[in-house]
Amino acid sequence: MTAKTHNGELTFSRSELMAVELSKRLRNDDVTVMGTASAIPQIACRLAQLTHAPDLYSIAGGTCSVNPHLGPVVPSCGDYDLLRADTSLSLNDVVLLEGRADVLTVFFAGGLQVDAYGNCNLVAVGDYAHPALRGPGTVGLPFLSRVGRVLIYTQSHNPRTFVERVDFLSGPGFLQGPAEWKASGLPGDGPQLVVTPLCTMGFDSETLRMRLETVHPGVDVEQVRAATGFDLIIPQSVPTTPEPSAEQLSLLRALDTHGLLKGK
Amino acid sequence: MTAKTHNGELTFSRSELMAVELSKRLRNDDVTVMGTASAIPQIACRLAQLTHAPDLYSIAGGTCSVNPHLGPVVPSCGDYDLLRADTSLSLNDVVLLEGRADVLTVFFAGGLQVDAYGNCNLVAVGDYAHPALRGPGTVGLPFLSRVGRVLIYTQSHNPRTFVERVDFLSGPGFLQGPAEWKASGLPGDGPQLVVTPLCTMGFDSETLRMRLETVHPGVDVEQVRAATGFDLIIPQSVPTTPEPSAEQLSLLRALDTHGLLKGK
Amino acid sequence: MTKVISLSEAVDRYVPNGVGLLTVGGMHLHNNPMALIREVIRQNRRITRLLTSPCGALNAELLIAAGLVDEIATSYVGFEHIGLAPSFRRSVESGSIKVLECDEAYITHGLYAGAGGLPFVALPKGIEFTDIPKVNSENYSFTTDPFTGETVPVGAPLKPDVALLHAYQADEHGNAVVAGAHFVDRYMALASKTVILQVEEIVPTDEISKHPQGTTIPGFLVHGVVEAPGGCYPTASHGAYNFDDQAIAEYIGMAKDDAGTKQYVKQFVTDLNEAQYLHNASERIEKLRYGRGPLAVALSERKA
């Protein structure tokens, strides 16, 4: 069952597709944590709980509540409404767990820049001392290297965001590649997925560089290549990202009654 | 107004007198903390709040509640009833405050051994590796050196408790005397008072050794000297500890309806 | 002995001009102590160094917009889904403010160390693979782990001179209830030399002591209590009202350049006293009040 209007337009937004794609990578035994501006991963986690991963735990990084009930999804990770949840941790507890590394299995991340090895930068574009663009700051991204799987999402897919090497490394991905990554002894599994409005990408197991996995409906491979500022690994055959099912969309929209993901 | 029965016996217990004496050393701007088996300091603090120090704060070191309402006083510092209080801290918070040093002004302490410089030992009597008496352990006594004034209380006054030098230093007093104390740079003011069933003692400002201050009603100076295992400084004139007033006893007993201090 | 004090007196007495390290409570668009911050701006107090929670928002941005901040220690200043913080961004890009670049874990653990008299805090492995310690040697360094012999990253303790915090309720002694998320506000209270609280409402002590386990800031840490209903606006006050995204967007719009920023500060802060500001905002605040969800009910039960 696909989801198109009678004149053939897609009946879901790019953000809704991103949430569904993230949701599909979550497992029943995951414990996830998300931070700033996290409507998309919030919905991804709740959707996973309502479908294939009922036992998944998700932590809202601002309020630090566990399994917020999300009716509706709220835009801020610190929202009072997120406290309608199964349990409450303190921010201090969550920071401790992020450092412990063997408990939290998924960290949702993003950046002003994301590089070929999945390193993220939320601090500054250009020379740090005289930045062309000062970002807000890195919050908890340094913990990317400790928590199980890193799932990166960003609503910008262009050569300024996807760069060969971040100008400032504030969230470790595979660092400068296999040698440095292996030598680091960091406990996390590193970045596993990047979801953008154009495509989903993974990482090549040998080179640890980003590799195209699927292109979203209506997007072609050349478009992704042109929008990526580094030499993206592109397999011979690139499938199209499956469209969300009517059931997924219906569940998602029942959560997103404020329409935070709608039309974006 | 004194408090004697018609046949001249004292109408208060030694423990009640100790609580009153401790209470008198507390100030309106004090923030006190107490630990294990703390019925006497609990009552001392509440009595101070009800008389001359209404703004005093006291922290029950087990539950970590602030200003427990104490009706009645309970024997364990971890009692559920202590949570009837003005505010609640966590144990972690209290340990932090004990380390911060400029907030908590009074620490109630004790020991299996207390030495001439007010050092306390709650760990082991005799050789540490083969102790003659193994104590329970030191809990928070190492923080004596950080918190404002240390008030020591003990229900044993004998040469085994009051020794020249503790066998194991688990709660710092004035260490080995003025030179070491000064060099330590520790932020606390050190021990200020020792209250026992026989007397109250302070510390000589030059030598930092314990000095007799008052003997309790019915106790003479020689009795204290004989019960003390080190060379106690004894001034020429030693006043008798004032008897608790009828008002103090009445307030105290209204708190201590379980009679924890009665007859002891 | 009451610690209740007027807004202007609180800032006059407890926030010296040129204050060494000032920290402001709340996180993201929530529980920012805006009444106190607006008053700091009205009284034109220079801040040598400002420390935010792991995520600063209008609490830091407005002080920067008013040109009062020399240095900022932070891991984030922004408005989450609404946008970047224009004055922070412009001031850093132009070099008119110095950033002590931090990460969330360091701020959290650093306040813990500051609260507890810990000389420093050893940090989990990982931060040394980022560029953050490279640009902030004041807060980050390295030492030897004597148990393993390895070199490990460490952070300096954070000990603010003054903390400006919001709580839902307090009594006159400063015993305070935090409704909703605590963020790192309690650690700020534990670590700071002077703590000023603004609250939605001052209540009697016997009211507050009915629920001691919800009253987590003890009065002995607090120096002044200011009754400031609506005082977090336009950020949210957990338990009372939500943030106003329109008002934040309006700020972002005006603060696009220096002239607009100055105009905003004049129009919304320095030209008004707090009563006038709140009078103008009162209709919006009423619209933003939380409904009777489970948490609002739990809090109303507290008061019943």
Add this chain to the structure above:
Amino acid sequence: MTKVISLSEAVDRYVPNGVGLLTVGGMHLHNNPMALIREVIRQNRRITRLLTSPCGALNAELLIAAGLVDEIATSYVGFEHIGLAPSFRRSVESGSIKVLECDEAYITHGLYAGAGGLPFVALPKGIEFTDIPKVNSENYSFTTDPFTGETVPVGAPLKPDVALLHAYQADEHGNAVVAGAHFVDRYMALASKTVILQVEEIVPTDEISKHPQGTTIPGFLVHGVVEAPGGCYPTASHGAYNFDDQAIAEYIGMAKDDAGTKQYVKQFVTDLNEAQYLHNASERIEKLRYGRGPLAVALSERKA
């Protein structure tokens, strides 16, 4: 997926014989997870190293009385106003158990470090003036404070393999409510690889999630949940019943020597299953139930 498990299965599955570092929750005579501890004794699990909260009581003493503990890391084992812990005392005096001498601050901060992956924790000045670090180089050491150049005392992180904890209520997933004091139990849960909870009562998730701010142990930290009403007896279960000073005094009386200690363990632990033990204790437990003070009311409101 339910984590509810029987008492015997919980110990059988999660407490291996010779467990490396086992920690037991509760403090003083409160919230000792005695049902789990009695079962550890029935199943005769040797404990290589036992870690208490800053104040251990019957939780540590009974395991030592049963002869199961090789080493103990603690800052206190005793019965407060009731008396010393006879088996702990005798075992240390005779050298049959090794003590890793700790202080309260180290245990608290060490669990924090263990929970957060901190390589070690720098301790406030003071402990180096006691004899404690001199006799415990495994947990205490010294390193350089790179910010001041001074040598400072530090503690090793505490990372228990298994934690046995008590909570008031939990749902089948292990989301748990602690009624009353938390002591360091939540940090034990955060720092331990495996966590087994005993609770007075298992309740539905939608019951527990009505008051998320009182539910402070998240299920993802918990491996097994055992319903054990009365399971803290003869220690107190905050929210349910007080400790039994007579029963503790009876233990102290019997445990004066090895023969009496063995007799106690046989009579009160190994000769009975938990249901029989509780049947015998039930009258005392009923007498010790907390009255309807403010806290009991607050908890009954939770359930209403």
